[in-house]
Amino acid sequence: MLDLAIVIVNYNVCDLLRDCLTSVYASTGLNFAVCVVDNASPDDSADMVAREFPQAQLIRNTQNAGYAAANNLGLKYFGFGDQHSEFRTPHSEIPRYALLLNPDTVVPPDAFARMIQLMDDHPDFGVSGPKLVRLDGSLDLACRRGFPSVEVSFWRLTKLSKIFPRSQRFGRYNMTYLDPDQPAEIDAVVGAFMLVRREAIAQAGLLDEIFWMYGEDLDWAYRIKQHGWQVYYYPPVVVTHVKRASSSQDNAGAAKAKYEFDRAMWLFYRKHYQAETSAPIDWLVKFGLGLKGGAPLRAEMKR
Numbered sequence: 685m686l687d688l689a690i691v692i693v694n695y696n697v698c699d700l701l702r703d704c705l706t707s708v709y710a711s712t713g714l715n716f717a718v719c720v721v722d723n724a725s726p727d728d729s730a731d732m733v734a735r736e737f738p739q740a741q742l743i744r745n746t747q748n749a750g751y752a753a754a755n756n757l758g759l760k761y762f763g764f765g766d767q768h769s770e771f772r773t774p775h776s777e778i779p780r781y782a783l784l785l786n787p788d789t790v791v792p793p794d795a796f797a798r799m800i801q802l803m804d805d806h807p808d809f810g811v812s813g814p815k816l817v818r819l820d821g822s823l824d825l826a827c828r829r830g831f832p833s834v835e836v837s838f839w840r841l842t843k844l845s846k847i848f849p850r851s852q853r854f855g856r857y858n859m860t861y862l863d864p865d866q867p868a869e870i871d872a873v874v875g876a877f878m879l880v881r882r883e884a885i886a887q888a889g890l891l892d893e894i895f896w897m898y899g900e901d902l903d904w905a906y907r908i909k910q911h912g913w914q915v916y917y918y919p920p921v922v923v924t925h926v927k928r929a930s931s932s933q934d935n936a937g938a939a940k941a942k943y944e945f946d947r948a949m950w951l952f953y954r955k956h957y958q959a960e961t962s963a964p965i966d967w968l969v970k971f972g973l974g975l976k977g978g979a980p981l982r983a984e985m986k987r
Contacts, residue, residue: 687780705733719761723749784901837949869916884908897948902952
């Protein structure tokens with residue numbers, strides 16, 4: 685049985701994907717397999733994978749299906765959530781863990797083995813993630829997050845989270861009150877490196893494809909925690925993350941990324957918090973999100 689199934693969703697970052705896969709295949713200490721899902725990249729990404737990494741399963745989407753849908757294709761290939769994927773080898777066993785990994789990451793050789801050992805040692809952990817650092821060595825704040833409840837989102841929107849980052853109340857969105865080198869139970873890790881236990885996926889299901897980009901990892905962690913699993917941040921393992929390599933390649937990509945981020949916050953609120961929010965607060969949330977997201981998001985919110 686495979687210890688780990690690695691799903692990498694790629695869009696138009698051929699060189700970064702090459703570096704990522706090179707680091708992945710230098711990994712030691714476990715049995716793993718890789719599925720690259722290419723979201724119709726206009727560059728040479730898919731051909732590069734086929735040519736230079738034939739050991740990886742390659743799925744070529746004919747259009748950009750979004751992050752959640754593409755990851756689900758990879759997860760289904762390994763048997764998670766769907767025993768009848770057209771890509772899956774019949775009767776193959778489902779791996780013990782699944783990993784969502786971004787193509788703009790570089791992992792040290794022992795990262796996977798150490799993360800899996802952590803999960804094996806703590807059977808109540810459903811999800812875990814390492815410390816992610818940017819190219820300049822700074823912490824990628826998204827690697828440990830609180831759920832964007834109405835209160836947490838308000839502190840972020842009003843910038844109080846930045847003014848008082850050490851406050852346990854105001855700093856919960858990125859949990860900036862925590863020592864970045866201290867392991868901790870948290871709400872969510874980021875999908876750039878999200879290690880998930882097979883049993884947790886069986887209970888919570890796959891990623892929700894209403895999220896096109898952003899928010900799907902928060903939603904997945906939320907649903908997994910609802911089934912009693914813990915989410916854990918483990919900084920002894922450090923992974924490099926370029927971040928936003930696919931979404932910020934041009935002005936159109938950056939605008940699309942901003943819209944999808946704001947839309948994801950609306951979808952998360954609607955799915956998990958709106959039903960229990962009072963009418964006046966609900967109006968304020970819609971007003972704030974609509975103001976921040978502009979006309980396209982206001983149109984989305986009226987659907």
